[in-house]
Structure formats: C-alpha cells, structure tokens
Amino acid sequence: MTAPEQAAHAAPGVDTDEQAALRSSVASLLEKRSDSAAVRAAFASEDGYDPALWSTLVEQIGAAALSIPEAHDGAGATWVETHLVCEELGRRLTPSPLLGSAVLAAQAVLASGDSEARARLLPGIAAGELVALCWASESGWAVPGVRAEGLASGSGSGSGSGSGAVGGVTLHGTAHHVLGGDTASTLLVVALTGSTDGSGEAPGIGLFELPADAAGVTVTRVPVMDPTRTLSRVEFDGATATPIATRASFLSRLRAAAWAAISAEQVGAARAVLDATVQYTQERKQFGRVIGSFQALKHRMADMYVKTETARSLSYSAAALVAEALGTNDEEGSDEQAYAAEIEAAAAKVFCSEALQWITGEAIQLHGGVGITWEYDVHLYFKRAHGTAQLLGQPHEILAALEVPAGL
Known part of the structure; x- marks a missing residue:
C-alpha cells in the first residue's frame, strides 16, 4: 500500500532505539505479509483477518503482550510500544484482532484493578487468545446496551482486589459494534448495574466475563462500511456471567487507552494516504506535465501534511499521558493521571478522526475518478476513516461528555 522506505516515521521525543526497532520490525513484517x-x-476470508499473520505478530513480535505485566506472561512494556504497533497496522489497514482483544479487552481487565481477573485472563490474551469487549448500545457507547441482574450489593465494583461472587448474575440486552465478537472465545461485557427505577442500589457500571458460546448468548456478524474491520452484534438473554471487580477510574483508564490506540491507527492511515497521493500526483500527467507540479495541488497536499503531523503530535502526546497512567507491570499511575490521560486521549481521538476523514476526502479528489475504483486503495482508507470515527464514541459525543471534566 505504501513503499517500505516510508514505513517508519519517528515521533519526536517518543521513540527510543528499542521503540524504533520495534516499529521497524512491524513495518518490515507488514510490508511482506500485508x-x-x-x-x-x-478481509474477504471467513475470519475477516489472516490468522497466520496474527500468529506471527503474537509469537515473533509479541504484539499482544506488550502492555501486559510480566507477572501475567506479558512484556511489561510501556503503552507507547502498543501505540507504535497500532500506528503501523493502521498504515497498512491490516485486519487484525489487536485492537479488539489486545487493546480493548486487555485494557478493560487492567483498568478494572481486579487481581484475580488479571491472573485468569491476561496470560491468554498475551498468548494471542481472542477476547472481545461488549459495550455499546444501539445508539452508541455513552450507555451500555446490556444490564446485569442479580448482582449482590457491592459485587463487581470497589477496590478491585478480587472478583465478585460467582453465580446468580445474568446479562440481558444487546451489545452493538463489538470488535471481533464472532471470532472471540471469551466475552467481557461492560453492563449497567443497580436499579433503574430508584427502588434499589443506584445505577452503575460493571464488568462481567463469560464464554462466547455460553447459553443465552447469540453472536451475529453485521454488515460494515469498512471491510477491513469486523463488527458483531451480541445478544444476551439471561446468560450467566462472572462479575469482575472495578474501581472508580475504570472507565477513564479504559477509554484513555482505547481512544489513544484508535488515534494511532488513524495517524498511520493518514500518512499512508498522504504518501499514496503524493506518489500518484508525481506520476499522473495532464497538459504535458505531472499534476503534482501544479501549485494549487501542492498547496492541498501541504495542507494534508500539516493535518497529518498535527494529528501525530496530538496522538503521541496522548500516548505519553496514557503511558504514565497505565505504568509498567504493576506500577500503575494514579487516578488523577488516568483522568488527565482520558482528556488528552479524547482530544486526540476527536482531532485524528476529523483529520483522517478530511485527508482521505482530499486524497480521493486529487486521485480523480480512479480514487473511488476498487483497484485503488484510497477508497478503503476513506471507509476506514469514517468507520473508525464512530468507534468508542463519535467526535461530537466525546466533546460533549468531556466539557465538564475539562473545565469547559
């Protein structure tokens, strides 16, 4: 999709020699295999991704284990390493379980603070086992689409030292837009808890675990605009689940990591589209000269470059704060650091979403008619831009939700 020599664009102030080597290794692998x-x-296959490539990413690169503590068979790296891998996967539009399993699911477990759940789930995720996070309602991620019933008072929330009591908890409702739900062996569910009519415990948010093939669970892959990403609808009809204890900063930690990872993918895609557009305008001739020599088109590509680099700066600013909040191994940052990372990651997700949508639109214009043909890749990036902008909250929803905590 882009030339290998254009793969590694270092992020000033972020890349160490080890991180640069990791980026180079991932870029080299994807150049050969993606x-x-x-x-x-x-994306046309039954799984929606290449299992052999995923195995290589897990076994040779250690991609799924990067942000998982060493105590749970992970690499114990900082968040930035995962961020780099997400950027390279986004650059190639590589269909992969990384975002759904190694980011969303793994970070949900880490964010919960539940030591028993960490010991039970993280080694498998680090080894490449697929776990899906179910969260969104039909209208989005602001309110979960699933509710938990039969949860004992205090179970599934609190200090995060251990899992809530097993048994008696059932899940009801439908989770939409589940990444990799149809290939996962285990489901994690962000669900509503408590009473909604004021007659019992105040409403809250809990995290629950159950097998993907459990009774009362129906998983259906749904049609999507972006073919490089699989999404599923997961219906729960009285399915029995295990509560996972959570803490006050659970959602902030989870959202910070998720939004940062998505912004990294978007930055990689933006750079790939810019490179492809520059290359095309250097080859396409009109009026006896390459169209890239026309000043008006140069200005448009310069604007694309500025948007891309601004997005990169904001994305890596978020990555740095997320790295501080998540820490390494079991040395986590404070709740205050998690809240700060959430705001910065939200800003990155909003800006990168809007930037990539604009950049891919410009790329199609500069490619002309071929930009929307199946043979060229620009339309795939355009679809990724608009599809990814909706994940974990649309830009206007994120901004509205953060007005108060950001002091606006």
Whole structure:
C-alpha cells in the first residue's frame, strides 16, 4: 500500500532505539505479509483477518503482550510500544484482532484493578487468545446496551482486589459494534448495574466475563462500511456471567487507552494516504506535465501534511499521558493521571478522526475518478476513516461528555 522506505516515521521525543526497532520490525513484517492484495484477501476470508499473520505478530513480535505485566506472561512494556504497533497496522489497514482483544479487552481487565481477573485472563490474551469487549448500545457507547441482574450489593465494583461472587448474575440486552465478537472465545461485557427505577442500589457500571458460546448468548456478524474491520452484534438473554471487580477510574483508564490506540491507527492511515497521493500526483500527467507540479495541488497536499503531523503530535502526546497512567507491570499511575490521560486521549481521538476523514476526502479528489475504483486503495482508507470515527464514541459525543471534566 505504501513503499517500505516510508514505513517508519519517528515521533519526536517518543521513540527510543528499542521503540524504533520495534516499529521497524512491524513495518518490515507488514510490508511482506500485508500488502494491498493480502489485506483484501484477509478481509474477504471467513475470519475477516489472516490468522497466520496474527500468529506471527503474537509469537515473533509479541504484539499482544506488550502492555501486559510480566507477572501475567506479558512484556511489561510501556503503552507507547502498543501505540507504535497500532500506528503501523493502521498504515497498512491490516485486519487484525489487536485492537479488539489486545487493546480493548486487555485494557478493560487492567483498568478494572481486579487481581484475580488479571491472573485468569491476561496470560491468554498475551498468548494471542481472542477476547472481545461488549459495550455499546444501539445508539452508541455513552450507555451500555446490556444490564446485569442479580448482582449482590457491592459485587463487581470497589477496590478491585478480587472478583465478585460467582453465580446468580445474568446479562440481558444487546451489545452493538463489538470488535471481533464472532471470532472471540471469551466475552467481557461492560453492563449497567443497580436499579433503574430508584427502588434499589443506584445505577452503575460493571464488568462481567463469560464464554462466547455460553447459553443465552447469540453472536451475529453485521454488515460494515469498512471491510477491513469486523463488527458483531451480541445478544444476551439471561446468560450467566462472572462479575469482575472495578474501581472508580475504570472507565477513564479504559477509554484513555482505547481512544489513544484508535488515534494511532488513524495517524498511520493518514500518512499512508498522504504518501499514496503524493506518489500518484508525481506520476499522473495532464497538459504535458505531472499534476503534482501544479501549485494549487501542492498547496492541498501541504495542507494534508500539516493535518497529518498535527494529528501525530496530538496522538503521541496522548500516548505519553496514557503511558504514565497505565505504568509498567504493576506500577500503575494514579487516578488523577488516568483522568488527565482520558482528556488528552479524547482530544486526540476527536482531532485524528476529523483529520483522517478530511485527508482521505482530499486524497480521493486529487486521485480523480480512479480514487473511488476498487483497484485503488484510497477508497478503503476513506471507509476506514469514517468507520473508525464512530468507534468508542463519535467526535461530537466525546466533546460533549468531556466539557465538564475539562473545565469547559
């Protein structure tokens, strides 16, 4: 999709030699195994991704284990390493379980603070086992689409030292837009808890675990605009689940990591589209000269470059704060650091979403008619831009939700 020599764009102030080597290794692997033809073959397959490539990413790169503590068979790296991998996967549009399992699911477990759940779930995720996080309602991520019934008072929330009591908790409702739900072996569910009519415990948010093939669970892959990403609808009809204890900063920690990872993917995609557009305008001739020599088009590509680099700066600013909040191994940052990271990651997600949508739109314009043909990849990036902008909250929803904590 882009030339290998354009793969590694260092982030000033972030990349150490080790991180640069990691980026180079991932870029080299994806250049060989995730070119345009391979991406198209992967998303057209039954799984929606290439299991062999995923195994290589897990076993040779350690991609799924990067942000997982060493005590749970992870690499114990900082968040920035995962951020780098997300950027390279986004650059190639590589269909992969990384975002759904190794980011969303793993960070949900880490964010919960539940030591028993960490010991039970994280080693498998680090080894490449697929776990999906169910969260959104039909209208979005502001309110979960699933509710938990039969939860004992205090179970599933609190200090995060251990899991709530097993048994008697059932899940009801439907989770939408679940990444990799149809290939996961385990489901984690962000669900509403407490009473909604004021007759019992105040409403809250809890985290629950159950097998994907449990009784009362129906998983259906749904049609999507972005073919490089699989989404599912997961229906719960009295399915029995295990509560996972959570803490006050649970959602802030989870959202910070998720939004930062998405922004990294968007930055990678933006750079790939810019590179492809520059290359095309250097080859396409009109009026006896390449169109890239026309001043008006140069200015438009310069604007694309400025948007891309601004998005990169904001994304890596968020990555740095998320790294402080998540820490390494079991040395986590404070709740205050988590809240600060959430706000910065929200800003990155909003800006990068809008930037990538604009950049891909410009790329199609500068490619002309071929920009919307199946043979060219620009339309795939355009679809990724608009699809990813909706994940974990649309930009206007995120801004509205953060007006108060950001002091606006």
